[in-house]
Amino acid sequence: MASATAAGRGAALRAIPRQDFEREVLGAEGPVLVELHRRGQDYPHVIQGIQEVLREMGQQLPLVRIDVDEYQDLLDQYRRDKGYKAYDLDHLPAVALFRDGRLITTYNPTFSSRERDIQYLDVRRQFRRFIDKFINYDPEKLTFNHGRPGGAKQGDEG
Numbered sequence: 001m002a003s004a005t006a007a008g009r010g011a012a013l014r015a016i017p018r019q020d021f022e023r024e025v026l027g028a029e030g031p032v033l034v035e036l037h038r039r040g041q042d043y044p045h046v047i048q049g050i051q052e053v054l055r056e057m058g059q060q061l062p063l064v065r066i067d068v069d070e071y072q073d074l075l076d077q078y079r080r081d082k083g084y085k086a087y088d089l090d091h092l093p094a095v096a097l098f099r100d101g102r103l104i105t106t107y108n109p110t111f112s113s114r115e116r117d118i119q120y121l122d123v124r125r126q127f128r129r130f131i132d133k134f135i136n137y138d139p140e141k142l143t144f145n146h147g148r149p150g151g152a153k154q155g156d157e158g
Helices: 018-026 044-056 072-080 116-134
Strands: 003-008 011-017 031-037 063-067 094-099 102-107
Touching (some): 011 018, 018 031, 018 063, 031 044, 044 116, 102 116
Parallel strands (some): 031 063
Antiparallel strands (some): 003 011, 003 063, 094 102
16 A cells, blocks of 8 residues: 655654545645655655754644655646646655645755755755745735835835
8 A cells, every 4th residue: 555654743754545645635725745755765864854944943834755656646647737847746855835735836955965964954945945935925024125015115105
């Protein structure tokens, strides 16, 4: 039986059966992170960095790990959909962000070194930006040019 592993909310990793993927990810309200991995190609420093960033940022996001070989049909479905060509589901390690059952984007870490300690730091830095961009996004707090929402100059509110 195919399985995935879920973490989040500070809980230990737990296995979920394949038949629960639709309910746990596609049927979930809000964001769900899905780590794509392949047996024998684990990147424990990547998931450790991701979990630590989530914990430090106070994020309560579910994190599900799936084996790409066991979920090939699901990944093929996204590859066939023209709207998902921009998302990299083939290069590992990767994390896919689903929100309200829809694939929003993917995160593929870029490593500046072959050393795992450096890769871990790369993941932490990059994933923090990923979370800020796709999870903590608040259009009310965006400021441009003049430090005012939408770049308005003082006196332009009206």
